[in-house]
Amino acid sequence: MAPLTTLANATVRYDSHEALAGVSLEIARAAITVVVGHNGSGKSTLLGILAGTTPLTSGSLEWHDFDASPGRIAYVPQHARLPEAFPMTVGAAVAMGRWAERARTGIRLRPRTRAHGRRSSDAEHVHEAIEQLGLGPLRGRLLGELSGGQRQRTLIAQGIAQDTELLLLDEPTAGVDAESSERIASCLAALAARGTTIVVASHDAEEISAADAIITLRDGRRTDEELTPSVGQRRTSSLG
């Protein structure tokens, strides 16, 4: 299967600092690619390039049979914030994930379609994302009343609810306990099995063991060291 995207010789410079230096890679479709590396190695910069928020200083990014226009890529940045000062519930925050799609299609979010008594597909995506992240019991809880891990799961659910072909997650399990981390990993595996292309920046062993492909960065360059013996078993691509 053709990759979703090809990055060739990508360099990103912030003033005089080179955050990424000539990185080339392909992202496999319907697979989990985990980007690993020490602090400052360029993981977030790489995700920013894919999200379209970080411009390349040089090099190229090519999409294959994929429309990368705004709203087509779900991106959950590191330290993303939720509007905790507003009296907003978990359910409403996850539903915000549907905004881009609604803006594009003009569909209104309704809890149920009146004609058939079935959930609209919009509400269905929200419901599914909430269930997948185990947030059902917290659906009506205010954001300001969540623990850090619950808040993080809400953000991931918001990203998943977007139902995009490409999902980018920056350190999704940072500050999350082992059980939640496992839940997130299995949720991502299920999404990839259904055809979603997922790129995760992470240090977390759960995510790394769930990876189909691993990209290792050091000081803005690809090194692709083998991290754990189990990783190779699920690896579908290691492209250089």
Ligand SMILES: Nc1ncnc2c1ncn2[C@@H]1O[C@H](COP(=O)(O)OP(=O)(O)OP(=O)(O)O)[C@@H](O)[C@H]1O
């Ligand atoms: N906006 C910016 N301006 C200047 N330098 C930046 C900027 N963003 C990132 N950098 C630098 O670029 C390098 C790569 O940063 P990046 O955030 O991509 O790394 P990272 O691997 O995601 O790190 P972490 O694990 O700490 O999140 C770092 O040295 C960082 O200080």
